[in-house]
Amino acid sequence: MKYPVEEFEDEVAGKLKELLVKIDREFAENIKLEIPPSPDKGDLSFACFPLAKILKKPPQEISAEIARAVGKGEWIDRVEACGGYVNFFINVEKLCAETVRLIREMDEKYGSFESRKEKVIIEHTSANPNGPLHVGRARNPIIGDTLVRVYRFYGYNVRSQFYVDDLGKQVAILAWGLKNIDPSTLPPPSREKADHHLVRFYQRAYQMMEEDPDVEEEINEITRLCESGDEKTIEMVREAYKKALDGIKESLKRINVEFDEFVEESRFVRDGSVYKVVEELKKSKYAGSEDGAWYIDLKEFGIQGRDTRFFFTRKDGTTLYATRDIAYHIWKLNQADIVINVLGEDHKLEAKQVEIALRILGMKRLPKVVFYSFVTLPEGKLSTRRGRVIYLDDLIDEAVERAYQEVKKRRGDELDEKRLREIAEIVGIGALRYNIVKIQPEKDIVFKWEEALNFEGDSAPFVQYAHARACSILRKESAPEKITVRNLKHPSEISLAKVLSRFPNVVKISCTQNRPHLIPSYLFELASTFNQFYRDCPVLKAESEEIKKERLTLVDSVRIVLRNGLSLLGIEAPEEM
RNA sequence: GGGCGCGUGGCCUAGCCAGGAUAGGGCGCUGGCCUUCUAAGCCAGUGGUCGCGGGUUCGAAUCCCGCCGCGUCCGCCA
Incomplete structure (x- = not known):
């Protein structure tokens, strides 16, 4: 087709x-x-x-x-x-007729393509489970989840993965803190939620570690034990981070992000695959060692800098984060045809190291990485320790609250409280996701509330509003089931049909070029074109019964495409707002 | 010091990879539009040496070189 x-x-x-x-x-x-x-x-x-x-x-x-x-x-x-x-x-007449027919026949499938046999694994977010997500990292789940949805829609068999760094220092610090710190000495949590509770232990433990070398030694010991596969310690750490991870999951679920799998880093120590990586890398002609620690010299691969050596073992023979990441990637690449990672720009070198190691190990396929730049505040970098932080949970609450005020102002006397709250949730979350995903991943974002919570112009509420308008018309009179559109002549009708016809191509390019921001850009154009049609072409009071029927069909098509597009962004399409 | 990314009107952004017809939008600001399908909307106006300087080309925001500014990395951390 x-x-x-x-x-x-x-x-x-x-x-x-x-x-x-x-x-x-x-x-x-x-x-x-x-x-x-x-x-x-x-x-x-x-x-x-x-x-x-x-x-x-x-x-x-x-x-x-x-x-x-x-x-x-x-x-x-x-x-x-x-x-x-x-x-x-x-041929405009043919285009209108065919496009509208296809949209209504395919319905929620319009814009998608035939299913492909290739399997895709998309890893995203993978935040350290030691506290709540903050806005600095919020781009990751939003870009990642959009890619997951776009790849699925394009026809791939996709699994989304969250890589749980359960061997790292971050979780070790948390585990140590939980064991050694008296909760009554901690400040109250920023909210009643496990990840907000736990982050206080992490922050205090971090402080203590910086001041006291003995604490640092104890924490390093936890890391070492985990890394060497000590089940008891791994279990202790898991107990510590599990609730923080649950908190993170809860926040993500609220912005419609869910994962197919959570893959623990410790798995690759437990199954020995990371040691196989080490053995293979040691055999490589690019490998060398210093004081018993093994490395690969990346100079030969065009990497420049002060130190071009990539260490993949410590001198005691234990492995490092990147080493385990290599094992993880081999595991992924053996199960999927396409592997995609969504990473912060700070991971560029590490991703390069992993890629080179994979090449040395003879892997045929390599991961594709979508890097995103950091979100900063107007005052500067996000810094949990300096208290310069905005949590995702707070951003969500603020977005939903703002949306509630707006919807109450407009519809407060028509809709009941429950409905107002439902719409506010849909609109607030939509605005939040849209405003992040609409910007190309590689551009920096300086976080400003008025931009993050933008409800006008190029925003989710604008698109949702167009959808609600379409629904509102169709509530009053539904579009005929079967009809061939042949009388659409008004320029606003034509341009609307043309925009509708472009949707599949937008999906295709967005997927094949890993450019999620094309979706919001398209939806804005569609909504905007629909608003012009709405102004120019009365539907319910059209010149003739024939034209009314055809316009209703066109409106129904707009409804379907807006909804399909929004769903690619993990944004709901409200029928009223 | 080196690598990578970014630099488009007061602010934000698309276009750049695959060079082409007057550089699209949004926010803001000014003015207009609700007895007609929800004004979270529509229309008009305002505002740009596409960071700077060279080069390639019939043609450069887009490709190449140099410079400047910002971000990020250059740990036997993750």
């Missing part, structure tokens, strides 16, 4: 190829089509400037000749030359 836009593109490219293959075979093999800058210049265009050189003719002449030679087609309605460009116009 192909979507209308694909059919049109194939037809245009095919006709051009047919024509150009006589002139320059290689050129004809990779024809590049562009989207014209405005609708009056068609739906696809072809630039003739490169041909001008080959043919030694002005591009204007070439475009005119091509335009004459390419006639109407199944999808091509007309072809025009404009300067050095050939502009192709799609």
Whole structure:
């Protein structure tokens, strides 16, 4: 099955190829089509400037000749030359009819593609379970979960994983604190939630560790015991972090993020796979050792810096975080065709180290990594110790509360309290996720409340509102089940149908290029186009019964695509707000 | 010092990887639109040397080189 836009593109490219293959075979093999800058210049265009050189003719002449030679087609309605460009116009009537028909037939599947056999593992979030998530790390679950949803929709068999760092110093500090600190000496928690409770032990223990080398030694001992596979200690640490992790899960669930699996780091010590990694790496010609600690010199792999050595064992032979990460990756790569990691930009070097090690170990496939830049506050970096921190839980509460005020202001006298709260939750969470995912991962974000809680313009409530408007119309009169749309002539109707037809392509590019921010960008455009249609074209009071029916169908299509798109972002589409 | 990323109107952002037709949006600000399907909306106006300087090209926000600013990393930490 192909979507209308694909059919049109194939037809245009095919006709051009047919024509150009006589002139320059290689050129004809990779024809590049562009989207014209405005609708009056068609739906696809072809630039003739490169041909001008080959043919030694002005591009204007070439475009005119091509335009004459390419006639109407199944999808091509007309072809025009404009300067050095050939502009192709799609058969609008066919596009509207086919798009609307497909959307309503496929319903929640519209925009998705046939299922692929490749398995995908997406690892994201993987935060240290020693306290609540803060906004600095909130990008990770939101980007990660969006990718999970987009990959699934595109047709992959996806498993999401949270890698639990249960051997690290962070959890060891927490475990030590829990064992040695009298809770009555701690300040009250920022809220009644396990992760907020536990982080106090972590913070105090951290302080004590910095001041007292003996404490540090005890904590290091915990780490060593865990690392060497001591079940009793691992169990003690697990007991300590489990509740913090539950708290994190609870927060994530509230923003519609859930995982298929939680993979403990200790697993790769327990099953011995990390030691196999060590043995294999030692055999490599790039390996060396110093005082009994083993490393790989990365200079040969183009890594530069003060110290290019990547240590994969300590001098006592124990392994390091990155070493275990290699074992984890081998495990993932053996089960999946595509492995994706969502990581903070601070992990760039570590990811590179892992990648090089995987290459040395002869792995055929490598993980793809989506890096995101840090969220900072206007005052500077997030710092739990300096009290400069905003917890995700607080951001969620604030977003929902703001949404509640807004919905109460508008609908307070129509809707009951329970419904107001439900809508506030949907709108608040939506705004939060949207405002984070709409920015390309690699850009820095300076956290500002007014931006994080933006409810107007390019925001989730804007998109949700368009959806609610569509639902509101359809509540009053539902769209006919079966109808062929053929009378949509108004420019606002046409442009709306055109935007609807592009959705599958947005899904495709977002997935294949790991660009989750394309989804909100598209939804904003769709909602905005719908609002213009809403202004220009009365639906319930349309000029004729026929046009009303067709507009209802169009509105229903918008409803479906907005809902499908929002669900890719883990955002609910309210029927009223 | 070196590596990697980012730098687009007062603020935020798309476009950059696969170079093309007047650089799209949003927020803000100014003015207009609720006896018609929810005004979380719509319309008009305002505002840009695409960090700076070179180069490649018929054509550069986009590719190449140099510089500047910000972020991040350069632990036998995670």
